[in-house]
Amino acid sequence: xxxxxxxxxxxxxxxxxxxxxxxxxxxxxxxxxxxxxxxxxxxxxxxxxxxxxxxxxxxxxxxxxxxxxxxxxxxxxxxxxxxxxxxxxxxxxxxxxxxxxxxxxxxxxxxxxxxxxxxxxxxxxxxxxxxxxxxxxxxxxxxxxxxxxxxxxxxxxxxxxxxxxxxxxxxxxxxxxxxxxxxxxxxxxxxxxxxxxxxxxxxxxxxxxxxxxxxxxxxxxxxxxxxxxxxxxxxxxxxxxxxxxxxxxxxxxxxxxxxxxxxxxxxxxxxxxxxxxxxxxxxxxxxxxxxxxxxxxxxxxxxxxxxxxxxxxxxxxxxxxxxxxxxxxxxxxxxxxxxxxxxxxxxxxxxxxxxxxxxxxxxxxxxxxxxxxxxxxxxxxxxxxxxxxx
Numbered sequence: 001x002x003x004x005x006x007x008x009x010x011x012x013x014x015x016x017x018x019x020x021x022x023x024x025x026x027x028x029x030x031x032x033x034x035x036x037x038x039x040x041x042x043x044x045x046x047x048x049x050x051x052x053x054x055x056x057x058x059x060x061x062x063x064x065x066x067x068x069x070x071x072x073x074x075x076x077x078x079x080x081x082x083x084x085x086x087x088x089x090x091x092x093x094x095x096x097x098x099x100x101x102x103x104x105x106x107x108x109x110x111x112x113x114x115x116x117x118x119x120x121x122x123x124x125x126x127x128x129x130x131x132x133x134x135x136x137x138x139x140x141x142x143x144x145x146x147x148x149x150x151x152x153x154x155x156x157x158x159x160x161x162x163x164x165x166x167x168x169x170x171x172x173x174x175x176x177x178x179x180x181x182x183x184x185x186x187x188x189x190x191x192x193x194x195x196x197x198x199x200x201x202x203x204x205x206x207x208x209x210x211x212x213x214x215x216x217x218x219x220x221x222x223x224x225x226x227x228x229x230x231x232x233x234x235x236x237x238x239x240x241x242x243x244x245x246x247x248x249x250x251x252x253x254x255x256x257x258x259x260x261x262x263x264x265x266x267x268x269x270x271x272x273x274x275x276x277x278x279x280x281x282x283x284x285x286x287x288x289x290x291x292x293x294x295x296x297x298x299x300x301x302x303x304x305x306x307x308x309x310x311x312x313x314x315x316x317x318x319x320x321x322x323x324x325x326x327x328x329x330x331x332x333x334x335x336x337x338x339x340x341x342x343x344x345x346x347x348x349x350x351x352x353x354x355x356x357x358x359x360x361x362x363x364x365x366x367x368x369x370x371x372x373x374x375x376x377x378x379x380x381x382x383x384x385x386x387x388x389x390x
Contacts (some may be wrong), residue, residue, distance in 0.1 A: 001017060001030070003288055004388075005063055005382060006161065006268075007082050011132065027093055031095075031228055033123070035117075035120050036071075036094060036095040036115070036120070036148065037069050037116055038073070038095070038100065038103070038115060038218050039070065039071075040071040040072050040073030040074070040115070041072050041073075041115070042069050042070075042071050043069060043070055043071075043114075043137070043158070044067050044068070044069045044072070044156055044219045045067070045068065045069065045073050045145075045155065045158040046065040046066070046067055046068075046154060047066050047067075047068050047150055047151050047154045048061075048062050048065065048066055048083045048121050048150050049062055049064060049065075049122065049125070049128065049129070050066075050125035050128070050129065050132065050139045050142055050143060051065040051142075051143060051146075051147060051150075052142055052149065052313040052349070052351065053142075053144060053224045053295040053313065053314040053315055053316065053351040054313045054314075054351065055144045055313075056143070056147070056149070056150070056194075056265075057146075057215070057299065057301075057315060059192075059193030059194065060084075061066070061272065063092045066122060067121060068088070068116070068117060068118065068120075068121040068122070068151065069117055069121065069156075070114045070115055070116040070117065070158075071079050071113075071114070071117075072085075072112060072113070072114050072159075072162075073103065073107060073112060073113050073114075073115070074112045074164065075085065075107045075108070075109055075110050075111070075112065076216075078110060078112060078164075080164065081163065081164055081166075081267075082164075082165075082166040082169075083112050083164050083165055083169075084110075084111050084112065084165075084166055084169035084170070084171070084202075084388040084389060085111060085112040085114055085159055085164060085165050085166075085169070085170050085171070086102075086103075086111055086112070086113050086114070086157045086170075086172065086173055086384070086388070087114065087116060087156065087170065087171065087172045087173070088102060088103060088113055088114065088115050088154060088170045088172075088173050088175075088178070088180030088203075089116055089118065089148045089151065089152060089172065089173070089174040089175070089177075089179070089181045089182055089184075090115075090116070090117070090118065090119070090174075090175055090177075091175040091176035091177050091178055091179075091180045091224065092138065092140050092145070092176060093119075093138075093175045094117070094138075094139070095115055095117060095118045096272075097270045097271070097272050097385075098175045098207070098267065098269060098270040098272075099115060099178075100177055100270075101270040102270075102380075103115060103174055103267070105174075105377060105381065106384070107379070109381065109384065109385070110389070111196050111384065111388060111389070112164075112165065114155060115373070116155050117149050117152055118147060118148055118178070119138050119345075122138070122139070122147075122249050123138070123373065125138070125139040125142070126139060127370075129349075131205065131311070131349065133347055134346070134347040134348045134351065135349065136282070140177070140353075141349070141350060141351075142224070142349055144177070144180075144210070144351065145176075145177030145180035145181060145210065145350055146179070146180065146181075146184075147181075148174065148177060148180055148181025148182075149179050149180070149181045149184050149185050149190055149194065150194045151181060152172055152174075152181045152182060152185040152201075152203060153185060153191070153194050153196065154196040155229075156170055156172075156196070156199055157195075157196045157199060158200060160199060160382065162253065162260065166170070167199075167311065167320060167350075168202060169202050169271075169283070169389075170184065170201055170202055170386045171201055171202050171203035171384060171388050172203065172204050172205065173204075173205040173206075173207070173380075174206050174207065174209065175207050175208075176207070176210075176266070176267075177210070177235070178207070178210055179206035179207050179208060179209030179210075179228075180206070180209050180210050181204065181349075182201075182204050182206045182209070183204065183206040183209045183211070183226065183228070184218070185201060185204070185215065186200075186201070186204055186220060186221040186222045186224045186226060186324070187215065187218050187220065187221055188217070188220045189215075189216065189217040189218070189220065189346070191222065200222045200223070201222075201389035202224065202225075202387050202388055203224065203225055203226075203383065203384060204224050204225070204226040204228075204272075205226075205227055205228075205229070205383065205384070206229070207228075207229050207232075207269055208225070208229070208230045208231065208236070208237065208266055208267075209237075209242065210236075210266060210269050210293065211228075211236045211237065211241040211242035211244075211245045211318055212237050212238055212241040212293065212295065212296050212297060213297040213298065214297070214298040214301065214319070215298075215299050216299050216301075217253055218245075219248045219251075220252075221252075221254055221256075223254070223255065224255075224285070225255040225256070225383070225387055226254075226255070226256040226257070227250075227256075227257055227258070227259070227379070227380070227383050228242050228246060228256075228257070228258040228259070229258075229259050229261070229269070229376050229379070230258065230259075230260055230261070230264075230314075231260070231263075231264025231265050231266065231369070231372065232239075232240055232260050232261065232262055232263070232264060232266045233263060233264060233265045233365070234265060234266045235265070235266065235291070235293070235294065235361055235364045235365050236254060236265075236266045236293040236361075236364055237266075237292050237293040237294065238296070239260055239295075242258055243258055246258045252308065258374070259301070259355075259375075259379060261369065261372035261375070261376070263368055263369065263372070264367075264369045264372040265284070265365045265367040265369070266272065266364070266365065266369060267311060267366040267367065267368065268368060268369040268372045268373060269368075269372070269373045269376050269377075270368065270369060270373065271368045271370075271373070272366070273282060274366075282365060283368040284301075284366070284367035284368070285362060285365065285366045285367065286363055286364070286365045288362060288363050289361075289362070289363065289364055290360060290362065291360065291364050292352075292354065292359070292360050292361075293359050293361065293364075294357035294359050294360070295354060295356075296316060296318065296319045296321050296359070296362065297316045297317065297318055297319060297352055297354075298316070298317065298321075299315060299316060300315060300316060300317040300321060300322070300353075301315060302322070302356050303315070303317070303353070307337050307339070308340055308341065308353070309341040309344045309345070310366055311344050311348050311350075312340065312341070312344050312390040313350070313351050314350065314351055314352060315351055316351050316352040316353070317352065317353045317354075318352075318354045318355055318356060318359075320355075320356075321355060324355045324356075330357070331354075333369065335354060336354075336355055
């Protein structure tokens with residue numbers, strides 16, 4: 001497996017983090033962004049431009065499409081037709097060590113890989129939409145990974161028509177924000193709005209997905225087998241939110257399971273080497289920063305213009321928000337809504353409202369765990385062999 005020296009800030013972006021720290025930059029600063037170039041053929045397909053969570057949830061079709069691409073790589077021993085393939089959806093910062101590792105694993109199994117680049121074609125999102133000019137890099141705070149769902153559907157449809165691909169043997173693996181895509185492509189509500197009727201993934205492998213938002217009808221899913229992998233020490237999202245989601249899906253008789261790895265952090269499955277400011281290297285990174293990944297949310301379509309303002313895209317509230325509204329004082333309500341409206345007035349766009357800040361993390365950790373990584377690879381190989389290679 002390849003290892004890579006990565007400047008602190010770049011590695012940090014791979015996780016579900018939405019505020020960029022300035023205290024961890026190396027003396028040389030972060031490296032310039034580069035378009036990912038890996039083995040295989042770059043193939044373009046149509047998806048959507050950067051879109052708010054609110055518009056994705058209501059199925060609002062953009063006026064224009066966005067051409068993005070993926071890199072299709074066939075193993076050397078692949079036959080001329082009916083080849084199984086894994087779609088790989090990357091985390092916030094783009095394609096890197098984790099995604100490359102899993103591509104190597106699948107190729108070694110005789111499975112093709114389609115490495116989707118959800119970022120590069122949308123890198124000018126802040127210029128293309130003036131409403132997003134205050135957004136963070138890649139406009140991640142605008143979509144929070146929900147665009148990966150649409151990219152997943154579009155990749156599935158595109159590959160199903162490829163002459164060498166077996167349309168019944170297309171799986172999906174996602175990392176962090178990409179895992180949100182691989183997980184929720186299986187929700188029938190989203191499939192109806194954004195997918196192709198009758199076209200499902202044959203397997204889904206989300207690695208540490210953000211499960212901490214309960215979406216309407218998110219327990220009505222397809223029959224796609226799903227295996228979630230997450231570390232018990234993940235500070236970017238509460239692992240028990242994924243456990244709870246799996247329990248809800250199992251109660252409906254779905255083939256879904258989760259593996260929680262002991263003593264494992266976000267990014268445990270691949271060996272990243274971080275460069276410290278002192279010049280040393282480490283496989284564990286702890287950063288002091290603000291992060292709301294450990295808060296619990298739910299979709300809320302009942303927010304009014306009077307509450308959040310005309311241009312607000314808020315559609316997610318902290319669980320218990322409506323109950324809080326019934327008991328909160330006017331001062332408490334004004335504090336939440338005025339803060340939100342002020343941000344909207346100055347051009348900031350956030351999809352969520354939070355009334356209790358105690359869930360906000362002040363530090364976050366990413367770390368490789370050799371034992372967990374080894375076990376995860378074994379389990380994924382077994383699962384994909386049983387679903388795509390049977």
